[in-house]
Amino acid sequence: MKRMIPVLALVAGLVLVLVAAWLAQPVLAQDGEEDEAGGSLAAWRGAALYAEFCQACHGPRGEALGEHPAFAAVEYDPETAQDVIAHGLDTDPNDGVAMPPYAGESGGLLDGAQIDDLIAFMETWETDDAPPLPEPNLTTEIERVSGYEGDPQAGATVYAKFCYGCHGEQGEGRGQPIFSPIRRTSEIRQIVGLGYNSEYMPAFGAEAGGPLSDEDMDNLIAYVASWPLERAAAGESDTPIGLNLLIVFMGAAAIIGVAGVYLTNVVRTES
Numbered sequence: 319m320k321r322m323i324p325v326l327a328l329v330a331g332l333v334l335v336l337v338a339a340w341l342a343q344p345v346l347a348q349d350g351e352e353d354e355a356g357g358s359l360a361a362w363r364g365a366a367l368y369a370e371f372c373q374a375c376h377g378p379r380g381e382a383l384g385e386h387p388a389f390a391a392v393e394y395d396p397e398t399a400q401d402v403i404a405h406g407l408d409t410d411p412n413d414g415v416a417m418p419p420y421a422g423e424s425g426g427l428l429d430g431a432q433i434d435d436l437i438a439f440m441e442t443w444e445t446d447d448a449p450p451l452p453e454p455n456l457t458t459e460i461e462r463v464s465g466y467e468g469d470p471q472a473g474a475t476v477y478a479k480f481c482y483g484c485h486g487e488q489g490e491g492r493g494q495p496i497f498s499p500i501r502r503t504s505e506i507r508q509i510v511g512l513g514y515n516s517e518y519m520p521a522f523g524a525e526a527g528g529p530l531s532d533e534d535m536d537n538l539i540a541y542v543a544s545w546p547l548e549r550a551a552a553g554e555s556d557t558p559i560g561l562n563l564l565i566v567f568m569g570a571a572a573i574i575g576v577a578g579v580y581l582t583n584v585v586r587t588e589s
């Protein structure tokens with residue numbers, strides 16, 4: 319039996335290395351896939367930024383999401399896009415909505431290169447090879463809180479698409495007034511459904527002409543209820559889960575490999 323230990327350890331190590339290599343595939347192959355599927359890398363980067371910051375109001379491709387003016391259709395216009403994205407737009411000060419400014423110098427979160435990437439993405443709307451929007455990266459199991467009928471997992475998806483861009487991971491905000499922290503309040507249904515005292519916080523509820531159904535709203539509220547009362551500190555690690563697993567497996571493989579070699583030596587010395 320002693321003789322078997324190093325062999326087993328080496329086999330286990332090998333299996334782990336193979337699993338790690340398999341896990342690494344999507345992480346390492348990303349760039350190559352992007353080229354194959356058409357569209358420039360800038361447009362792909364732009365699609366990710368668009369999913370994060372813009373789809374909440376403009377839908378996946380600028381189509382109308384609801385009757386409320388915040389969710390009206392927009393078209394890509396090469397003459398004005400740069401300026402509107404950087405500095406915002408408020409054509410009708412009485413309609414209670416405005417396009418937020420996104421350039422850093424105007425209180426936004428994007429630099430010039432990122433705005434160029436967004437434009438590269440919007441330019442593809444007129445072609446057949448617009449890159450798809452990435453789905454929200456929700457890797458953790460969300461705990462149900464009793465007393466809420468909604469499905470918090472579905473609510474996390476609603477939050478990722480419609481709220482995360484402005485309010486951050488768990489409502490901690492993103493360090494600018496437009497990208498403000500939010501309270502976990504019992505009035506959330508009213509605030510989110512009917513709007514708030516900022517023209518940048520649209521009325522998302524279907525009753526106000528927004529894109530969120532009553533069910534979406536229940537799910538969203540169940541999700542927000544799952545946040546810890548003490549919010550996790552902002553700026554936690556953004557490493558994708560694939561990469562974390564990969565590192566764990568690589569580490570385990572290395573340890574088992576070393577142990578295997580060590581045990582082999584022990585067995586050799588003993589016999």
Ligand code: HEC
Nearest residue numbers: 371372375388392393399402407408409410415416417518
């Ligand atoms: C809070 C909702 C909201 C978000 C989020 C938002 N917009 Fe807008 N956007 C608007 C509104 C409302 C208008 C129309 C403003 C007006 O005409 O007064 C608009 C107008 C525009 C226009 C001009 C459209 C035209 O017809 O001239 C462009 C381009 C645009 N948005 C792009 C973006 C991009 C890119 C992002 C993400 C970086 C984004 N928007 C995020 C609400 C939003």
Ligand code: HEC
Nearest residue numbers: 374418480481484496498500501509510514516518519522
């Ligand atoms: C375009 C940016 C933007 C988006 C998208 C957005 N909000 Fe807001 N939200 C704001 C701003 C700006 C305020 C006003 C902050 C203030 O006046 O203190 C606000 C206010 C709020 C408030 C009240 C603030 C408080 O004191 O707690 C809540 C709750 C809230 N938002 C939830 C949401 C939820 C949930 C979503 C997604 C359905 C969402 N918001 C999407 C910008 C946004």
